[in-house]
Amino acid sequence: MRLVIARCEVEYAGRLSAHLPEAVRLIMVKADGSVLVHSDGGSYKPLNWMSPPCSLAESQPDGDAGGAVAEWTVTSTKTDDRLVVRIFEVLHDTEHDLGVDPGLVKDGVEAHLQELLADQVETFGAGWRLIRREYPTPIGPVDLLCRDHDGAAVAVEIKRRGEIDGVEQLTRYLELLNRDPHLSPVRGVFAAQEIKPQARTLAVDRGIICVTVDYDALRGVDDPTTRLF
Structure with missing residues (x-):
């Protein structure tokens, strides 16, 4: 340059x-x-x-x-x-010769959240276990397909910022997954670092559980139990 x-x-x-x-x-x-x-x-x-x-x-x-x-x-x-x-x-x-630039590496993107939550699936509840990441459906993969402590199937959609579009996406996945007699009934969890109020309202209306996740806590660089606030 x-x-x-x-x-x-x-x-x-x-x-x-x-x-x-x-x-x-x-x-x-x-x-x-x-x-x-x-x-x-x-x-x-x-x-x-x-x-x-x-x-x-x-x-x-x-x-x-x-x-x-x-x-x-x-x-x-x-x-x-x-x-x-x-x-x-x-x-x-x-x-100046700057050499080859490795490019921007984004931190906290959805792929990172998905990987961390797949490894720490008990974030959603004790006794939970992962069936598969990127579970395929005819309209695209569900981020995580899990079993809860009762053995019931749960589809988890993960977003960095949870908005209405994400709730609609999970709703479509649930409609398809519940047609599978080997999985049905399947309930949904909408997980994000931040969930917009409108998205939360829509999710609750459709019986979808909303979970706000802490990216730093999942990475082990922050312990929420040590905070004053």
Whole structure:
């Protein structure tokens, strides 16, 4: 990645035209070819940019450039879009090899919750046991199919945030599972880190039990019994 802090002005021509008047900005040139122009505000979003595939050509400006010391022309190889950066003063110019990025690993997603609850199925009650994760149905897999302490079948749908759509999804699973004479009757549990009031109301109306789960407690990094509140 190349990082350039410079006093510059920027012209963009393509589906629309845009102009950034002269000011000090950060210009990022990434290994994938993208070029992004940032100010010292506006959060993560650049003021202007060119997405790959594109090409970058650096040249000396002509006499009409108003004192510019360099001119970058970034041209899209798929469209006619063009980004022209006129640089009047370079304050910093450096390059860094960042290597291969492993990508964002999200913590607390539904797959993690499902794995933890499958290993700690007694979270739902003493004597519970797991029949299978991702139990198949004609419309998709149920997250967990369990037996409670009485041996009755229970379908568990797990969400990070429990909303009405999740309750509707579990309702459809229960309708199908209860057609199986080897499982019926099957009741439902809707488990989530947070359950919206409307979803809880709908679940209770349909005889579905709602369970709020603590992700950190399941991971063993927090003990709810030691809390004051």
